[in-house]
Amino acid sequence: MDTGNFHHALKIREDLCVGCSHCMNVCPTEAIRVNNGKALLLDDNCVDCGKCFRECPSSAIIIDHDDFNYIFDYKYRVVLVPAIFTGQFPEDITLRQIHSVMLDIGFTHIYEVENGAEILADEIQEYVNTHSDIKPIISSFCPAIVRLIQVKFPSLVDNIMRLKPPLDISAHFIKKELLNQGIPESEIGIFYVTPCAAKIAAIKEPVGEKSSPIAGAINMDFLFNKVYHAVSKKSNQSCTIPAPLSLSEKAKSWSLTNGEAKHITGRCLAIDEIHNVIDFLEKLENDEIGDIDFLELRACDESCAGGVLTPGNRFLTVERLRNHAYSSTNTEIVQDFPNGFRNITSQRDYLKTKIGIESVSPRSILKLDEDMAEAMKKMDKVNQILKVLPMIDCSVCGAPSCQALAQDIVLGDADLKQCIFIQRTLEQKGEMTLEESNRILRKIWGFEKTNKYRKL
Amino acid sequence: MDFEFNVEGGNFTKAGTASSQVKKILKQLNVDPKIIKRIVVALYEAEVNIVAHAYSGKVFIDISTDRIDMKLVDEGPGIPDIKLAMQQGYSTASSAVREMGFGAGMGLPNMDNNCDELNITSEVGKGTIVKMAVYLNHNK
Numbered sequence: 001m002d003t004g005n006f007h008h009a010l011k012i013r014e015d016l017c018v019g020c021s022h023c024m025n026v027c028p029t030e031a032i033r034v035n036n037g038k039a040l041l042l043d044d045n046c047v048d049c050g051k052c053f054r055e056c057p058s059s060a061i062i063i064d065h066d067d068f069n070y071i072f073d074y075k076y077r078v079v080l081v082p083a084i085f086t087g088q089f090p091e092d093i094t095l096r097q098i099h100s101v102m103l104d105i106g107f108t109h110i111y112e113v114e115n116g117a118e119i120l121a122d123e124i125q126e127y128v129n130t131h132s133d134i135k136p137i138i139s140s141f142c143p144a145i146v147r148l149i150q151v152k153f154p155s156l157v158d159n160i161m162r163l164k165p166p167l168d169i170s171a172h173f174i175k176k177e178l179l180n181q182g183i184p185e186s187e188i189g190i191f192y193v194t195p196c197a198a199k200i201a202a203i204k205e206p207v208g209e210k211s212s213p214i215a216g217a218i219n220m221d222f223l224f225n226k227v228y229h230a231v232s233k234k235s236n237q238s239c240t241i242p243a244p245l246s247l248s249e250k251a252k253s254w255s256l257t258n259g260e261a262k263h264i265t266g267r268c269l270a271i272d273e274i275h276n277v278i279d280f281l282e283k284l285e286n287d288e289i290g291d292i293d294f295l296e297l298r299a300c301d302e303s304c305a306g307g308v309l310t311p312g313n314r315f316l317t318v319e320r321l322r323n324h325a326y327s328s329t330n331t332e333i334v335q336d337f338p339n340g341f342r343n344i345t346s347q348r349d350y351l352k353t354k355i356g357i358e359s360v361s362p363r364s365i366l367k368l369d370e371d372m373a374e375a376m377k378k379m380d381k382v383n384q385i386l387k388v389l390p391m392i393d394c395s396v397c398g399a400p401s402c403q404a405l406a407q408d409i410v411l412g413d414a415d416l417k418q419c420i421f422i423q424r425t426l427e428q429k430g431e432m433t434l435e436e437s438n439r440i441l442r443k444i445w446g447f448e449k450t451n452k453y454r455k456l
Numbered sequence: 457m458d459f460e461f462n463v464e465g466g467n468f469t470k471a472g473t474a475s476s477q478v479k480k481i482l483k484q485l486n487v488d489p490k491i492i493k494r495i496v497v498a499l500y501e502a503e504v505n506i507v508a509h510a511y512s513g514k515v516f517i518d519i520s521t522d523r524i525d526m527k528l529v530d531e532g533p534g535i536p537d538i539k540l541a542m543q544q545g546y547s548t549a550s551s552a553v554r555e556m557g558f559g560a561g562m563g564l565p566n567m568d569n570n571c572d573e574l575n576i577t578s579e580v581g582k583g584t585i586v587k588m589a590v591y592l593n594h595n596k
Contacts, residue, residue: 155489286475287497367486372521372592375485376457 008046009063009200009217010053012039016060019446023052023061024400028274029151029365033408034398037446045365047147048198049274049299050308063197063309066216068226071106074189074215078109078174080167081193083252084304087317088224093231095246100239101230110244111174113192114251115344116166119173119351121250121263127161128264128294136269136284136292137161139260143202144299145277146360150207153281154362159295162357164209166254167192167199171213172354173344189215193223195307198299209357220309245340255304256318258296266293273301368410382406390421398444418444459517463506465532468558471507474515475500485519487592495590498570499526501563502586506530508553510583523572526588534580542568 012023019037031045032052039052039060053061071077079102086095099110128137138159140146149156171190178188192214194200200217246252253259261268269292271280277297283289300306305321306314344351368382369375385406392402397418399405408414416422417432417440426432442450459481461474475496482492499515506513510532518525535541541548544565549558568574573589 154483155493282476283472285493285496286472286479286500287493288472288500362489364483364486366480366483368484370486372485372487376519376521379481379484380457 007201007205008041008043008048009065009197009204010041010046010048010050011062011064012041013060013062014038016058018058018060019449020057021395021398022055022057025395026051026055027400028278029148030400030404032400034395034444036443037449044363045151047144047151047299048196048201049144049148050197051274053197053308063200063219065194065200065219065222066191068218068222070216071189071191075187076109076178076183076189077107078111078178078188078190079107079193079218080111080113080170080174080190080214082113082167082195082220082255082304083247083321084195084255084307084310084317085193085220085224087305087320088220088310088312089228089231089320091320091323094243096239096241096243097231097234098227099244100241101227101234103241104230105226107191109174109178109341111170111341112247112251113167113170114247114254116169116173117251117254118248118344119169119348119355120163120166121260123163123352123355124161124260124294125264127163128266131161134159135290136295139294139296140357140360141165141255141260141296142198142298142303143207144196144198144274145297146207147198147201148274148277148299149281150360150363151365152278153285154364155285156281157360157362160360162359164355164357166251167214168206168209168212169351169355170344173347173351174341175213176347176350177341191215192217193220194218195220195304195310196300197308207357207360220307221311224311252321256321257298257303259303261294261296264294267291268294268296270296270298272298272303272306274299368407378410381410385409385416388416388422389419394420396420396441396444415440457519459519461515461517463503463513463515463528463530465507465509465511465513465530468507471504472500474503474517478517481517481519482524491590491592494570495524495526498567498588498590501567501570502526502528502588504558505563505586506532508549508558509533513583522593523589523591526571526586526590528586528588529583530585531583534582534584535576535578536580538576538578 017038019034019039021034023039024032024034028049028051029045029047031042033040053063086098089098102110131137136159140161140163146160149160174190175188179185190213194217203212203214203217206212250263257272258270261270271277302314302318305317310317367375368378386402389402389406397405399408399414405414409416423432423437427437461477463474464470478499479492479496506528510530513528513530516527540546542564567588571588572591575587578584
């Protein structure tokens with residue numbers, strides 16, 4: 001079933017995984033099973049939402065970012081910082097201090113991701129206006145949502161707007177500006193400070209696009225630690241740079257909930273947190289909700305402020321971004337900001353040629369078979385199996401639910417005897433030995449967990 | 457392949473349960489998403505009609521590789537003039553039902569637009585039988 005074609009930033013470290021199954025039980029797309037005492041990720045099902053990462057008690061789920069020293073492969077090292085990165089720091093730390101430290105640790109240029117929204121906002125409006133036959137237009141901002149729609153809501157893929165998110169627009173802008181300065185492409189390394197796994201996956205394997213202009217991703221928690229350590233020692237006076245240019249109000253809140261939707265005219269809704277999004281998309285797919293022009297959907301609660309790699313509390317991050325020292329009325333704008341970039345709107349025409357993406361293709365994980373007649377046979381089998389399963393979703397079988405086990409069995413990836421209720425019945429009927437049922441449990445949960453009591 | 461669902465009259469919070477279930481089944485069967493959409497829209501409308509007008513009802517679904525047949529049987533007031541009911545904008549829904557966003561008189565026309573066969577029989581004071589079919593191998 002797994003094609004192994006999809007890049008995932010989420011990885012399970014077998015050496016650390018204790019097979020506790022917490023991740024399996026929180027996964028919104030049932031992408032995890034337990035086998036041999038370890039969690040196993042089903043590549044096709046995973047949308048990189050990061051719920052499992054947050055849940056794992058033994059830090060065995062990691063988000064595979066690029067080695068920081070990789071930036072030194074490039075002569076020009078641009079860091080693309082999202083506004084929420086600034087929102088992680090206490091209010092008494094200024095943007096100026098944060099940026100100074102980032103230059104100290106090795107970057108040559110700093111650019112705030114949401115500048116791309118200055119271009120994008122108008123393009124979305126235009127897109128919504130010219131695609132009035134498609135309702136609603138769904139934002140392409142959150143890569144976990146784009147993947148969720150591909151795997152679970154294939155009928156809605158055409159509703160995804162075919163425009164790049166601010167991150168890619170900003171990256172194209174910077175690349176163009178540096179190229180214009182005569183810098184060879186091979187010397188430009190653009191790095192993104194990511195709040196989540198999905199953004200990494202989107203950079204490594206963009207949906208609806210061939211390749212990304214971004215060279216690598218650095219996890220936000222990692223960079224936060226590195227910067228915070230140094231920033232506390234740096235007063236405003238010791239800063240090597242003047243106060244940086246502030247983002248506009250629109251750009252600053254773009255990655256927060258309702259950051260996009262409020263700028264689009266018509267009936268627009270903003271929904272955050274993946275389960276909320278799934279509930280809504282179910283209704284939308286049934287045509288129970290009509291007449292919405294634009295939908296902003298984000299996988300994390302409080303959108304990117306709640307990204308799994310953000311070290312701070314999401315509500316405080318939102319508050320800081322809304323009030324912060326980082327106010328847009330900041331008049332301290334200094335012209336000679338070292339290695340500063342021009343206003344992104346100066347390249348509007350160029351960026352408009354880069355903003356589109358190809359259509360997004362569905363890759364349903366729900367279908368039991370390509371061929372409908374075969375799928376019907378398999379569904380019959382699934383329904384037969386479900387009749388004998390206890391339907392309590394205890395997950396002792398190593399699958400997240402009875403339904404998931406039944407499907408795994410029919411697809412040849414599991415055995416009915418993995419169900420502990422079936423085992424008990426078979427033992428009682430003399431059709432299964434204790435050794436055999438023990439062996440099956442050990443195969444799912446590993447030797448350690450199935451022998452704890454024996455050792456007492 | 458047969459499936460059966462119960463529909464409770466007056467319970468709008470549960471309206472759409474049968475169509476959601478059918479949608480899930482059709483996705484598993486790898487039916488073209490565009491056809492699924494038509495089926496679900498037609499079925500949802502029919503289901504809401506039972507909730508809005510009848511006392512109780514049953515939904516019978518029969519899926520084969522070339523078509524899906526849907527039969528909705530309700531116990532309710534029945535439809536005195538089916539032709540009139542088929543007209544866009546005609547509705548007998550109570551104001552309470554309209555306030556909930558239903559009863560715009562688009563139900564039957566919408567069903568007609570989304571299925572390949574529609575047959576309605578009704579007996580006033582007893583109930584209504586709605587039969588719909590959607591062909592799976594070609595788009596309308």
